[in-house]
Amino acid sequence: MRKLRIRTFTMLCLFFLLTLPWIFFVTAHFMDTQSFSISTSQQQNxxxxxxxxxxxxxxxxxxxxxxxxxxxxxxHTELSKAKMDVEIESASNSEIYRSSPKRHSRFSSTEQFSVIKDGELLGRVVLYLPKSNGVPMIAAFFGLLLSFFVVGVEMRRFLLKPLEKMSKAARQIAAGHWEVQLPKSRITEIAEVRDGFEVMVKGLEQSHRKQVELEEERRFVTAAVAHDLRTPLFALRGYLDGLEQGIAQSPEKVTRYIAVCKEKSAQLDRLVEDLFTFTKMEYLESELNTRTLDLTQILRRSIESVSPQAEQKHISILNQLTDGCFINGDSYVLERAMNNILENAVRYTPSGGAITVRCCKDGKKIRFTIRDTGPGFSFEELERVFEPLYRGETSRSRATGGSGLGLTISQRMMKQHGGELMVSNHPDGGAVLTGCLPLTDPN
Structure with a gap:
């Protein structure tokens, strides 16, 4: 469907307004005089x-x-030369002479006078003058009215109705109805407004859906956090009440109660720290203190930080790192990401298991892998492991003490540095986390 610019449409309407009355005028003049000659000069007058x-x-x-x-x-001869007709009636209104047998229209121009001689009325005379432009002018007037009507109808069809429909659509969108039918138009400017309006509607719909998703996520996070805080707090309060009421009477029982309280307080500390980090990354803009780093050194420090927990569970950590894996990043943020990944591996690796840490150059990237000998991920966990506060219902449950935010935080930290983090299962069993970061020239 070919479109018109508003200025072209306006020019066409103006041309129609000027042309149609003229067509009516010429047509009426031809039907009246059988001639297209139109002259009203002073000489003819x-x-x-x-x-x-x-x-x-x-x-x-x-x-x-x-x-x-x-x-x-x-x-009659003289009247023919002058293109006139005459009717002569006597004083008693009886017809004396008529130059033409046909009756003239009542709209014809006439000159009427009475002939009086010596005070006596001799007769009445009606001279029919040559046909004027009266009828064509009336036709032109009706043509002008018709042209205004047609232009008004077309303007309503091409301009007003699409704008009215868009106004109605805007009110429907304001009421929350996104599935609205936007009108089409053959006017280019209105079509462009419609296209822009459609893009705006899609953007608003996506924004609304995103807002709904964020609201649902906020409610989920609030409920999950409340549950995670309540569980260790309830246990902590129970053991403290036991100590206060003297239930733990033997030194061994007191020592066990205190150990449980310390464990629950450490669990609360980890949860609050993870929540703070997640909130800071999700809702607050933070600048990275970037510089050239050797990812191998960061991994070594992270291994040292989780070694005590690994030793308690008799888990061996195999170091297969290659020096010179230079990247550009924030040392603190990257170490925190590696700590989360390694702590997660230690948490889900059974006693006597092993964790293998590798790091090497892979083209223009630095690739590292952390593999444990735990139960690995289920299919659902592979799909949702990076969702905030998601934990599997079996091996990766709240009983292990995780917050469900560690891998989420690590993934977002990697993305902050232009990298990525992926999860998979090793063919021989256990979970594998693979990360990639852009390689940097140390010079």
Whole structure:
């Protein structure tokens, strides 16, 4: 469907307004005179006036010849030359002479006068003048009215109705109805507004859906955090009440109660720290203190930080790191990400298991892998492991003491550095976390 610019549409409407009355005028003039010649010059007006004066003089002078055939023929000849007709009636309204048998329209131009001689009314005369532009002007007026009507209908069809429909659509969108039918138009500017309006509607719909998703996520996070805080707090309060009430009477029991309280407080500390880090990354903009780093050194420090927990569970950590894996990043943020990954591996690796840490250059990237000998991930866990506060219902449950935010935080930290973090299962069993970061020239 070809489209028109508003200025083109306006010019077409103006041309139509000017042309249609003129067409009506010319058509009516031709039907009235059988000629397309349209002239109203001063010379013709003077000629008409001269012929009119001659006809009146001839009729008034020849009053005693009105009934004579010869005089009537002479009058008819002169009337034909002047393109006029005449009707002569006596004083008693009886017809004396009519130059043309046909009746003239009541809209015809006439000149009427009475002939009086010596105070006596001799008759009445009606001179029918040459046809004027009266009828064509009336036709032109109706043509103008028709052109205004047609232009008004087309303007409503092409301009007003699409705008009215878009206004109605805007009110529907404001009421939350996104599935609205936007009108089409053959006017380019209105079509462009419609396209922009459609893009805006899609953007608003996506924003609304995102807001709904964020609201649902916020409610989920709030409920999950409340549950995670309540569980260790409930246990901590129970053991503290036991100590206060003297339930733990033996030194061994007191020592066990205190150890449980310390464990629960450490669990609360980890949860609050993870929540703070997640909130800071999710909702607050933070700048990275970037510089050239050797990822191998960061991994070594992270291994040292989790070694005590690994030793308690008799887990061996195999170091297969290659020096010179330089990247550009924030040392603190990257070490925190590696700590989360290694702590997660230690947490889910059974006693006597092993964790293998590798790091090497891979083209223009630095690739590292951390593999444990735990139960690995289920299919659902592989799909959702990076969701905030998600934990599997079996091996990766709250009983292990995790917050469900460690891997989420690590993944977002990796993305902050232009890298990525992926999870998979090793063919021989256990979980594998693989990360990639852009390689940097140390010089």
């Amino acid at each position: 003077d000629t008409l006036q001269r012929h009119l004066t001659e006809m009146i003089h001839m009729i008034e002078v020849g009053t005693d010849k009105w009934t004579y055939t010869g005089w009537q023929n002479e009058l």
